[in-house]
Amino acid sequence: MESIAQLLRLIPKYEAFPQLVQALLPMLVSCVLIFAVLALAVLFAVWLERKVSAHIQDRLGPMYVGGWHGWAQTLADALKLLLKEDIVPASTDRILYKMAPYIVFLGAFAAFVVVPFGASSFVTDLNIGILYVVAVGSLSVVGIIMAGWASNNKYSLYGGMRAAAQIISYEIPSAIAIMAVVIPAGSLSMVEIVNAQKGGIQNWFVFRNPFIFLAFIVYFVASLAEVNRTPFDIPEAESELVAGYHTEYSGMRFAFFFLAEYANMFLVASVAATLFLGGWTQLLPASIAPQILPGPVLFFGKVLVLIFIQMWLRWSLPRVRVDQLMYLSWKVLLPISLVLVLGVGWLAVDW
């Protein structure tokens, strides 16, 4: 926000604005910027998902809208959803029903406040940044349960309950896997963690030691479950629950759930890229290659690679059962992540 505030000072007579406007304008601008980036990224991710899934299944995917490989397909879909009727079923809890999509989206949206897109392109640098991401990211559970409950539909409620059980279970291994990075970085601030990984690929935390590499895998698996993606998509298992917690939603509210799902994907991919893959830092050290690529480009490149892996996994694995899901979280990922944190701590201590 500091950099945005500095940019805003270039507006002529900015100092003459009322104090309240001077305080609120940077916030508003950063919100709009994050929303715009997120919306564009989601549009692209949905298109990419459709193309990747299609090609893995030997199909072509969208090919017509917009000309080149159907690049405008998701744009057209978003417009269509905007124009559709917003149906609120008769026996719903109207207030909760209408609020739920925004709360689900808020969880992903608010967490982006601390994600550093580049050396100076971040909204704010909280000293407890990663804790904030974990805390705010779990806000979406509230929205999902609200949606499931307010819909007054058994499938929605099943979906909401499953989502709650799943997300809360998987937050524990993912948070402990994050600790494996926090120990060597010595800080909870996202900016500090990225700064600790400067200087090329060998300084990224994934490649620092084998414990952190395994922690990355643990985090990746747990984050897949946190964003309800296949193979952990039992909250929205089409074959069992119609569509899960958003069965009753239509039009723009459904679009918001969709947006939140993909924004969450981006969030976990950004966190993984920031913590383990060096965020916006360069691939090669300055002594080997000139550092020409700007930070945000590198950041989004890393995020896209992770998102591609998420999609790749989604279209190669079947859905796990509920008991298998809980087994994986409590009996596999949790003990492994605890051992990994111990290992990282053992290596971090200067004996």
Place this chain on the structure above:
Amino acid sequence: MLTYFRNLGLGLVTVLNSMGVAWRHLFTRSVTLQYPTVKWQMPEGSRMRLFNKIEDCIGCGQCARVCPTDCITIQTEKRGKDEPEIFASDGTVIKLRTYVFDIDMTRCCYCALCTFPCPTLCLVMTGAYEYSVYDKDEHIYHFAKDKPLTIKAPKVLSTDKA
């Protein structure tokens, strides 16, 4: 404890295996044919829309007789003695003037029985498979070109024989 780690390893290996399969399919040629721009090549001898080469038709009516769904309507008259002799492309003399040769493709069952008795091989099944129209009557294909000389042709050509 040992089975736990064995299952863990097995799970990891199978996940990587399936990812490998998905990766291979990501780069294989997709089987989709983009239909309106690219069209299927029908195999030879496909039984699609009927076509009658009316110049070769001698109006014998064997096709109409054999048709199980009565979708072919033929009306003919004798050619006059003073008219010049005309021949089909295989040399058969055409003694009848076919002034109605209608095929109702909505009734056709694509059995191709009508094509076998045709003495001049003028009635064939083509590979044309796109014939959606706005009006059902457009599925009645009129092949006759001649006008009757002695009989007045009915204005609306109906395929119903009853």
